Amino acid sequence: MRRVLLAVAILAFVAMLAWFVALRQALLFLVGLGMGAVLAGARFGFTTGWRNFIERRDPSGILAQLLLLALAAVVCMPMLAAYPGDLMAALGPPSFSLLIGAFVFGAAMQVADGCGSGTLYKAGLGIPLNTVILPVFAIGSFLGSATLDRWLSLGALSPYGLVAHLGAGEALGLTLLGLALLAALVLWRSDRAAPRMSRKLLIGAILLAVLASLNLAIAGQPWGIVYGFGLWAAKLATAAGLFDPTVNHFWSEAVNMKTLHQSVFLDVTSITDIGILAGALWIALGKPRSQSKPLTGKQWLVGVVAGLLLGYSSRLAFGCNIGAMVSGISTGSVHGWIWVAMAFLGSLVGVRIRRHYAF
Template structure:
């Protein structure tokens, strides 16, 4: 799509949100557009960064992700300590988290994109990610439907580092752990590597700023997965295929209310739409390259996308909701998610290589 008609569509949608929904939602749309432009313009891929580290011993992507996490934490933790109306992205340490994060890390490599990666690559017009998007939503919905059964296997109450250590202690521990990640990366890649790339650095700074604005406007950290699941849940309810009243997840007051409202009231939905719009804007000038896939590759990729959606709900988020937002707002579950997802990625890159994606 050319940029002029796209700008007209985004402007019309922005005005519609102001008139029919709320000013907050219209501004969050712009935040989402910025996120999509930053992700697509910088090709800031969480999946790609991990794969490059494993296969090429290239630390640039991980360096960019650590910078993003550090900047987001420096902003979010003091804000959460100052304003009680802001909420952290807390998830319970659980069997569900362990399994979900591991499977997510594995499948995101096969699908070549996490939650945000699937969104922005779909916006860039990558065929596989466009096909994965609805399957990710369906998987996320089914994961939410089954979440109570997974949690029954064992869980603890969510643990906030801020509650345990105070704002300064939580921030200090977070930065120390991020430094430890860089040390571990240095041991893996060796001395003769280029650590910094302008594209990754610019993307990290832009996303940290936008994630902070999202926290202030939405009252909650940036997320992706919930919006996907909500879309599928509303479709299932509308078709008479699902009764949310008897479900542990969708029967909760807040979730049940969102099922009765327009999806445009959901902050995650709005930023997800914005990410697609921002990526489309970038694609008008810099379309993504994608090689043709065989039938086998299509089937494997689409199945991986569905399982990735399912596991993202079990893990209480993806690289955005669990890793970025969890860690930057002091949730212990974010630090559990990372090593489990990375362990899954170690297998995922080998599966991806086997099927020659």
């Protein structure tokens, strides 16, 4: 019965978006809905995949992520080359901000047990820690955006897009070669007895690659997560009179100022984020409610602090596992590769912290 009510609410919301907002937003919500259902249904966790490899030398999660990246790149890079004026890559500047932000994010996501997409879909599943972390993540993302210019002043290079500089063919070849080398390294370091990839993760990788490609085609920009979080907190802070966007470097930019003052339903990142929550909720209503292990007060405090750092560092790093890694690498941004290296180093630290607090 609950699923029927949710289905009615989803259909009504889609109709409202199509009629009162834009057909594009309705389609993007459906894409987000699919993403949430796949992430939750396959338990396609980027954080868990990295942690399983670090702790148990289980390569299945990382191999599924590399397959997702390869499939998305095969579709997205030719699209970007064919429609350079209509589609944009997920570019970020190589910078001290990126190095620090990605490292901190990698550590924090292990403690908080979720990256940007993981926090969203686990909140949709009703997992208590991630449900509490979601608004804290949003606050952190807003604070990161509000101070981003100070971090960039430490030193930054111009964003570098492989497709724009080398063409789709060479960009795709280099990307697939890099992913193949990473896969070989992961297999070399993995436990030979560990599974290589489950059927569920394989299907999840394929479906997420399709949905990420659809997001690029419909929205004109790659799949993102954290911008929506920061936008929500910025809207609330501005409405409450706690923040003046006109004197802030990031939010006074024309595109951000416009987004800040228009309906949240017009923001392409926000609408897919909402869809992910709804898709995960759909999965949750179809399964028996599982009982999560109660957390101590210290664990709650550490988890919430990690959530705040997740939001702050993701803005400094120009994305999370989705915006920087999946979208960055699959659309040819050099910053995506830097993000992966630094975030994995951070995860090595984060796993130790998580173990110390017995999460």
